[in-house]
Amino acid sequence: MSSSPSALAFQGVGHDYGEGPRLVRALDRVDFEVHHREFLCLLGPSGCGKSTLLHLAAGFLLPRRGAVLVDGAEVLGPGVDRGVVFQQHSLFPWETVAGNIGFGPRLKGFSRKEREAIVERYLAEIGLREFAARYPSELSFGMRQRVGLARAFANDPEILLMDEPFASLDALTRLQMQELLMSVWERHTKTVMFVTHDVEEALLLADRILILSARPGRVLSEFRITLPRPRSRFQLADRHLTELKGEILSALTSTLRREAS
Amino acid sequence: MSGDKLPAWAGPSATAALFALSWECLGRWQTYPAHLFPPPSEAARALADMWASGELLRDAAASGRRWFSGLLLGNLLGLALGVLTGSIPWARRSVGLLLNFLRTIPFLLLVPFAMLWFGLGELEKIAITAWGAAFPVWLNVQTGIVGVEQEYVWAARCLGASGLRLVWEVHLKRCLAYLVAGTRLSIATGTFALVAAEMSGAFEGLGFRVFYSYQMFQTDRMMAGVLLIAFLGLTFDRVFVESVRRLLPWSRKVADEL
Numbered sequence: 001m002s003s004s005p006s007a008l009a010f011q012g013v014g015h016d017y018g019e020g021p022r023l024v025r026a027l028d029r030v031d032f033e034v035h036h037r038e039f040l041c042l043l044g045p046s047g048c049g050k051s052t053l054l055h056l057a058a059g060f061l062l063p064r065r066g067a068v069l070v071d072g073a074e075v076l077g078p079g080v081d082r083g084v085v086f087q088q089h090s091l092f093p094w095e096t097v098a099g100n101i102g103f104g105p106r107l108k109g110f111s112r113k114e115r116e117a118i119v120e121r122y123l124a125e126i127g128l129r130e131f132a133a134r135y136p137s138e139l140s141f142g143m144r145q146r147v148g149l150a151r152a153f154a155n156d157p158e159i160l161l162m163d164e165p166f167a168s169l170d171a172l173t174r175l176q177m178q179e180l181l182m183s184v185w186e187r188h189t190k191t192v193m194f195v196t197h198d199v200e201e202a203l204l205l206a207d208r209i210l211i212l213s214a215r216p217g218r219v220l221s222e223f224r225i226t227l228p229r230p231r232s233r234f235q236l237a238d239r240h241l242t243e244l245k246g247e248i249l250s251a252l253t254s255t256l257r258r259e260a261s
Numbered sequence: 262m263s264g265d266k267l268p269a270w271a272g273p274s275a276t277a278a279l280f281a282l283s284w285e286c287l288g289r290w291q292t293y294p295a296h297l298f299p300p301p302s303e304a305a306r307a308l309a310d311m312w313a314s315g316e317l318l319r320d321a322a323a324s325g326r327r328w329f330s331g332l333l334l335g336n337l338l339g340l341a342l343g344v345l346t347g348s349i350p351w352a353r354r355s356v357g358l359l360l361n362f363l364r365t366i367p368f369l370l371l372v373p374f375a376m377l378w379f380g381l382g383e384l385e386k387i388a389i390t391a392w393g394a395a396f397p398v399w400l401n402v403q404t405g406i407v408g409v410e411q412e413y414v415w416a417a418r419c420l421g422a423s424g425l426r427l428v429w430e431v432h433l434k435r436c437l438a439y440l441v442a443g444t445r446l447s448i449a450t451g452t453f454a455l456v457a458a459e460m461s462g463a464f465e466g467l468g469f470r471v472f473y474s475y476q477m478f479q480t481d482r483m484m485a486g487v488l489l490i491a492f493l494g495l496t497f498d499r500v501f502v503e504s505v506r507r508l509l510p511w512s513r514k515v516a517d518e519l
Binding site for chain 1: 412413417426430431435514
């Protein structure tokens, strides 16, 4: 073991929903670590507890068994060290775009000037400068998700937790968002735990991919993506990556088959 | 017909005019003797008399003071209780039943007690008004806070909000429509309560004036007082809703219509 603790660690984590005969085992004996500044993708069939893992890391839920550690300290609730990008953007409808991005800095007590500088920078990065004074309901779904991303980055957390952030977007917008995320992430490298069920998305974004089994969710296998950055989706046609994609898909389908039988 | 081309005030004015006209006709046709069912023109004349003698202003000022202090107090109390029972489940379970029990007591029945406890002064009337105003605010704030989406709360907590700051930044802003509805209801219930308080142990005030005119069998003055109370309530309601709209530009984003 290295001397400094990993950014995020799951130790023997298990979680259930409900009680007695209605008990559903969502996760069982999950062990893995996310290293500092690593981009980790969790890939698994729907209902495998991916989102539960993310909620545990965020501190929205506390595990029934085992422990979740951030920098070696047990997670007991949500905190500003862990930013979350939700599947449904969950922007505050009563705040403008600028108000949403500046929400975290405002609560941290930054002055108006500092806040405006942060908001300005992230608006430029997501290309929505002229939308600063608009409300979320006046934006397209893709734009809202970009603001959600900016809001999380603007609060400058150590770890970013992303729960299928692009799943509800149309195919083309999703590609744009992946490019945007890569460029923003490469500029402000952070530890990322990214939940998805899209194999290509995981291959494009991740340093490492963990495959989860169907209920109860457990870590089945691990793949390292050594593709150099900045990456382009055209590299996904590379023979090595095509093989990797095949391996990942077969690992995923085998867990589905096991669940069916 | 959608009526989209007409100015916004056309519909309400037409309704009001039609209502007043039919009432006037009913009064003039002597469906009931005019002294039992005074038409609006009689009420207006009585109102002018009361204005000229100066008693209208005195009554309105007396009621207005009690009403304003009572509403303010009741709204603050209701808001505090609503935040408490809305955001803490065990508080909701333990205090909720008691508050619902108290809520159903007609405030008319509390007036004698209030007179015994607070005397025949202003405090008694303000207390009764506050009591009447607090419950709708409490219930609406609680309902609003309980209904706030979990994701907004989670997002705000990750961005550093907690405690009362979280309640203010997320819960109260999100449930603005409920806050507004609660206050609007309290404008009405506070008025009921105040009038109930003014019907005994008062020597000035609009509620007192209506009841006194009844005892003097001056139905035109009674009607004038009733109409004035309703008109003031409506005016304050409109002023309140309009100020919320103007002062909080985001209000339309959390409530289609206030």
